[in-house]
Amino acid sequence: MATLAPYKEAAQIIEEEGGEALKLCYQCGLCTAVCPWNRVTSFTPRKLIHQAQLGLVDFEHDEVWRCVSCKLCVDRCPRGVRVMDIMRALRRVIVEVGAGITPDALRLSMKNTSGVGNPLGEEREKRTDWVKELGVKTFTKGTEILYFPCCYQIYDPFGKRVARAAVNIMKKAGVDFGMLGAEVSCCGESMRKAGSESIFQNLVQSNISAFAEAGVRKIVVTSPHCYHTFTEEYPEFGGDFEVIHFVQYLSELLREGKLEFTKKLNKKVTYHDSCCLGRYAGLYDEPRQVLESIPGLELVEMRENREHALCCGGCAGRFWMETKKGERWSDLRIAQAIEVEANVLAVACPYCMLNFQDSLLSPEWGDALELKDIAQLVEEAM
Amino acid sequence: MEDKPRIGVYVCHCGTNISATVDIDTVTSYARSLDSVVVAKDYRFMCSDPGQDLIKQDIRELGLNRVVVASCSPLMHEATFRRVCEEAGLNRYLFQMANIREHCSWVTENGKEATEKAKALINAAVRRVFYQEALEIPEIPVNPNTLIVGGGIAGIQAALEIANSGNKVYLVEREPSIGGHMIQLDKTFPTLDCSACIMTPKMSDVGSHPDIELMSYSEVEEVSGYVGNFKVRVRKKARYVDEKKCTSCGVCQEKCPWKAPSEFDAGIGERKAIYIPFPQAVPNIPVIDTETCVYFKTGKCRACEKFCEAKAIDFEQKDQYIELEVGNIIVATGYDVFDPSPIIQYGYGRYDNVITGIEFERMCNATGPTGGNIVLKGGSAPESIAIIHCVGSRDEHYHAYCSRVCCMYALKFAHLIKEKTDAEVYQMYIDMRCFGKAYEEFYQRIAEEGVKFVRGKVSEVTDQAINEEEKGKLILVVEDTLLGSVIRVPVDIVILATAIEARSDAEQVARLFSISRSADGFFLERHPKLDPVATMTDGIQVVGCCQGPKDIPDTVAQASAGAARVLAMISKGKVELEGITAVVDEEQCSGCKTCISLCPFNAISFDEEKKVSRINEALCKGCGTCVAACPSEAITQRHFTTEQIMAELEGVLV
Secondary structure (H helix, E strand, C coil), rough: CCCCCHHHHHHHHHHHHHHHHHHCCCCCCCHHHHCCCCCCCCHHHHHHHHHHHHHHCCCCCHHHHHCCCCCCHHHHHCCCCHHHHHHHHHHHHCCCCCCCCHHHHHHHHHHHHHHCCCCCCCCCHHHHHHHHHHHCCCCCCCCCEEEEEEHHHHHHHHHHHHHHHHHHHHCCCCCEEEEEECCCCCHHHHHHHCCCHHHHHHHHHHHHHHHHHHHCCEEECCCCCHHHHHHHHHHCCCCCCCEEHHHHHHHHHHHHHCCCCCCCCCCEEEEEECCCCCCCCCCHHHHHHHHHHHCCCCCCCCCCCCCCCCCCCCCCCCCCCCCCCCCCCCHHHHHHHHCCCCCCEEEEHHCCCCCCHHHHHHHHHHHCCCCEHHHHHHHHCC | CCCCCCCEEEEECCCCCCCCCHHHHHHHHHHHHHCCCEEEEECCCCCCHHHHHHHHHHHHHHHHCEEEEEEEHHHHHHHHHHHHHCCCCCCCCHEEEEHHHHHHCCCCCHHHHHHHHHHHHHHHHHHHHCCCCCCCCEEEECCCCEEEEECCHHHHHHHHHHHCCCCCEEEECCCCCCCHHHCCCCCCCCCCCEEHHHHHHHHHHHCCCCCCECCCEEEEEEEEECCCCEEEEECCCCCCCCCCCCCCCCCHHHCCCEEEHHHHHHHHEEECCCCCCCCCCCCCCCCCCCCHHHHHHCCCCHHHHHHHHCCEECCCCCCCCEEEEEEEEEEECCCCCCCCCHHHCCECCEEEEEEHHHHHHHHHCCCCCCCCCCCCCCCCCCEEEEEEECCCCCCCCCCCCCCCCHHHHHHHHHHHHHHCCCEEEEEECCCCCCCCCCHHHHHHHHHHHEEECCCCCCCCCECCCCCCCCCCCCEEEEEEECCCEEEEEEECCCEEEEEEEECCCCCHHHHHHHHCCCCCCCCCCCCCECCCCCCCCEEEECCCCCCCCCCCHHHHHHHHHHHHHHHHHHHHHHHECCCCEEEEECCCCCCCHHHHCCCCCCCEEEECCCCCEEEECCCCCCCCCHHHHCCCCCEEECCCCCHHHHHHHHHHHC
């Protein structure tokens, strides 16, 4: 039997972050029932929220690290409780106040990001290495667009292909764009969701001043996570620039007649909505428009799509943490893609891509499904 | 001004509502120092009898001829203090109120600032009251006839209460029959009375009452006038059946070959193109639905006409317009049932066996399309049924409020299912709200009948089975919050306990009667606790679910209360009008007629001889539109003269 003795410091952070909405939760359990974790194991966000309301959270329990901020529950909550903000607050109490233990994998990514500006621990200076191969100019004052890829699209060999495709498309379309090198760092979006507010804020400050110094007005990103934090979180720290995700940019180029396709892609493609592009930003139509414009391509929808799309399971730091075989949402999602007989699973997010990539390594799927970013499919058809 | 103003100022503590923030002593001695103030006093509750006596005594003993009370909002107690003044022989318009509670102590915790603001508000009131004048309060007779809009249980109850006193009632119902939603219900909670059995005697009383003129299949089109003297225009829609000739034999609907979903059976059964909505309909006269009737589309058929021995079918019938004069109006327009199709996760419209509560009522009823058998689409018997609570209620995506009846009707459904079938019943609830008389006992009784309760909001109804037990079933996914785990509940029928919501045309109806709506869409009562029937428009009452979700007992009680209000007015026989009216200075009026077109009450006419506007004081409501619009500044509003308003402004600003 526990005595009701709330952990005051923790309670205060949770209250600040969870806001008024935390108090509104009436414990209906809808968040638990919609949470994809319960398809593979057991996780009750409802209970965590009640513990947070009373200040009785068990910070040692690994439940605190479950939520991937997919926002499915937030959109359905009858009382408007931003469950993921409360989860973020619980992690902050662990990471920043030391109420519990940060998982090792996460601690390593945090250390890397804080030290060298990217979660992979790669050297800052290597940021532009591959860009040089492609002959992309350095962003200088007067360049129209800054192209800002995700760290995984810079350093990871698989992720790189997406940035390469984006660069090639923009070159072909005659876009005036450039990139920045060692002066910019990871956007920090996942750091914040994983609980490290201080690392996040340092990254924000250094990126904002790097952008300001270079005279950046408009940024094209190929990660929905960069998109989310640049549009929704940077402004509160003084970030003031236009941000568009590459699928939006593609749909713009398409409208203006600047995308010319020369090849037919005779493929059956299904599109996986990333949470940050879909439920966060409401960008459901643009990626589909772009895909449908590709000659020969047949677009099919998975059972759960758009507002109801199943998350890949990789946001909010989960990407760096090991998820046991049998509990991976990316496996469930691949099964949904196979169910509609797609031969390509199209994505628009580096986390989704690497998560699915991992899943597809398993022999059970054979080689039925190809994994492609929308940018790669567009490049192929050009 | 005859007498030199002698002003008394009374500062209320309102317990600690004002005094905890505002420094009463400072404010009172400040008031005492103001020009023309003879006396300033404070008291714990100025609205109490001793507080009122204090004011009356001062008016008499100190010869006060102006009074300011600094307390709450005028909405709360202006009427009280005006009466106090009148009882002591002072005209009510020589009173002014300073709101130092809602506008002051309740909006800040800063005592210093609150005290300063209270001083400014009192200064403004004192300066204003200085210029206020006694106004005449005209009285007019009340027309003893009453209009009731809506023939559900609320309208029926109110109509019978008023008509039984010997006063005339016009009951306007837009559907072909009275009865509303209640006549659709199978049984009523918690007594399990047959709804039709307790409803039809009242309906037939209405139909045969000498003092009730029932205008069914009719709609109110226009309302003008004011309390005691409303003028109403009603459109009696063409039924295409002569009511005087029709013998209600029913042959026409038997012979009619065309069918449409039955409104009365909530769409789960059919009716003909010419139809009497249900056997006990009042009036028991058919109506032709011109959307379905083939004659109205192609000019061919006329089967009903051929078989009607009474020659009552009249395809040439036109809408009729009827002008009524009434003294009071009761709005009892009822509610709509929430349409659950937007909650796509629940599969309504997608799965045959996901149905709404009102559809279940019709299915369960012996006169319904299944003859009262609770069956799946196709006719087989269910092994299990789940009822999802709060569908559209208590959810900010739809309606934040609780619909108040769903827990209870869900319990009633469980009982009816247990009575008629061998099915297991699951209640998927968030909180059980069984607040009424004998309601908790009913909950207990249903629990004893072996109904299963699962506490949690269902996230999804799906037909995607994951094992043998789920095959062919509808599966509900829910966290049973008491177990702390997500469970899947396979059932055959899912009943959605859908919310009560404001009528889709509530906005137009509100405009028609000049009444307001609250944020939830329902009509707004004058005071949520102390005046739950009246509206801000004198002479118009709102009763039943058009004012907010409620069960039958509460609806009937409110309808009777509305009737009591009307009867009080009729019994008094006269009504006081607002003394605050506008007046035209004929010297200044240029005759431009701007005011005439703007007046919302048609109170201004044009004197062709003198070429000036003239205001009818009985019609003027003192809204001030003409005053603001007059380009020659020829119109003054009594009690809101430029002098009074400027003095008030100066008082706030100094």
